[in-house]
Amino acid sequence: MPEIVAMSDTAIGKVRQLEAAALAQPQVPIETTHTLHAGVYSRTVMVPAGVLITGVLVKIPTVVIVAGRALIYGQGGTLPVDGYTVLEAAAGRKQAFLAVTDIHITMTFATSASTVEEAEAEFTDELDLLVSRRDERSLPCPA
DSSP: OOEEOOOOHHHHHHHHHHHHHHTTSOOOBOOEEEEEETTEEEEEEEEOTTOEEEOOOBOSOEEEEEESOEEEEETTEEEEEOSEEEEEEOSSBOOEEEESSOEEEEEEEEOOOSSHHHHHHHHBSOGGGOGGGOTTOBOSOOO
């Protein structure tokens, strides 16, 4: 099974550099949908083909599901995915996704949170970077 492993400070730094450069570009509106049910939190985004996004630094292990064709940058380089791919994803990662086709990305994890905001605070300390916390609903890193 493919996986997304924890990332070194150097690899995370490369994603932060990419994120900073992309912030100077026009932003692409992306909506986040949430499900909090039966002790499981899931968040899904649809990324149009040709768009590059970066994630926040995730501090807990999760499952990441990608539907479509994409390149995922993480520790050790780029992981191509195509079709419907379920990935075990470690804590300590801040990956970048390049959508080759329109893709849906869902992240899910077990939680005792009772609100979306509590669940978000459980998986990251970078709350200000979450698209779901921004009024403009745009991701920080389009291609």
